[in-house]
C-alpha cells in the first residue's frame with residue numbers, strides 16, 4: 001500500500017510489565033511525513049510506545065500499523081522503522097565507517113554502493129572526517145550524529161527517536177535540534193520523537209502528544225495544546241514554569257466547582273491592580289525573571305517578567321490578571337470547561 005507509506009496507526013495499544021500498566025489503550029494516528037513529539041512524565045509509557053512500534057516488545061492487546069500494514073507478525077528487522085536512542089547504541093568495536101556500513105552489509109548492499117551511501121550520510125551530518133574513529137574516541141554529540149546517520153541509511157518509513165538529544169549540553173543540543181528539524185524538512189520522513197524537553201516539545205513537532213499513566217491526554221499542534229490544555233494535568237505539564245492552578249478560583253475570581261488557571265506570562269506587575277501578594281523570591285534567568293509570590297490566603301502564583309523586575313523578596317506587589325487568559329477547569333474531573 002504505497003499510499004499509506006509513512007503512516008503509523010496505533011489502535012487500543014495495551015501493555016503491562018508484570019503488575020505495572022505501561023500503556024492503557026493508546027490510539028494514535030501519525031500522518032505521512034509528520035513529526036510528532038511524545039511528551040509525558042517519567043514512566044508514562046513513551047518509550048514503550050516506540051518499542052511496540054519497532055517490534056522490540058509485543059503489545060498485550062491492540063494493533064500497530066506501519067505503512068498500512070498490521071505488523072503483528074513482522075519481526076523488528078523487517079519493519080520499516082529506524083530507532084535512535086539516547087545512549088546511541090553504537091557497536092564499540094567498530095569504527096564510525098563500520099557502524100554505518102553494518103546495516104547495509106546485512107542488507108547485502110554492494111560494497112562500493114554502501115561506501116558511497118555511508119559517506120553521503122556522514123557528510124550530511126557533518127561527521128565525514130570521523131569515519132575512522134571508534135565510538136570511545138568521540139564526544140557525545142559526535143556519537144549521536146553517527147547514530148542519526150546510521151538511522152538515515154536505513155531509509156525507513158519512520159524514525160523513532162528516544163530522547164536523542166538528552167545527553168548533549170545546551171549549545172550542542174540547540175544546534176543538533178536545528179539540524180534535526182532541517183533534516184526532517186528535507187526528507188519529510190514520518191518521525192516520532194520522545195523528549196523531556198519543553199522547548200523541543202514546542203518547537204520540533206507538527207503535533208505534540210501528551211501521555212500520562214499510559215494514556216493519551218491530548219494531541220494537537222504545540223501552540224494549540226499550550227493555549228487550550230484539555231485538562232489540569234496537561235495545563236501543569238506543558239509550560240515552564242507551569243501554569244498556576246487555583247482550585248475554587250480564589251483571588252483569580254471565585255468559581256465554586258472550578259479550578260482556574262493562569263500562565264506565569266499572563267500575570268504582570270501593576271501597582272493599580274487589585275490582586276495583592278507578597279514576593280517571596282526572584283529567580284533571575286538572564287533573559288527573564290520568575291517571581292514566586294504568595295497571597296494572604298496562601299495561594300502561590302508564579303509570575304514571569306522581564307529580566308529586571310525592580311522588586312525584591314519581602315515586598316508587597318500587585319498583579320494584573322488578563323481575564324481573557326484565565327483557563328477554567330472542572331475541579332472534579334480536571335477537564336477544561
Ligand SMILES: Nc1ncnc2c1ncn2[C@@H]1O[C@H](COP(=O)(O)OP(=O)(O)OP(=O)(O)O)[C@@H](O)[C@H]1O
Nearest residue numbers: 017020021022040041042043044045046047048049
Ligand atoms: N522491561 C520492563 N520491565 C518492567 N517494567 C517496565 C519495563 N519497561 C518499562 N517498564 C515500566 O513501564 C512503565 C512505562 O515505562 P516507559 O519506559 O515506557 O516510560 P517513559 O515514559 O519512557 O519513561 P522515561 O521518561 O522515564 O523514560 C514504567 O512504569 C516502567 O517502569
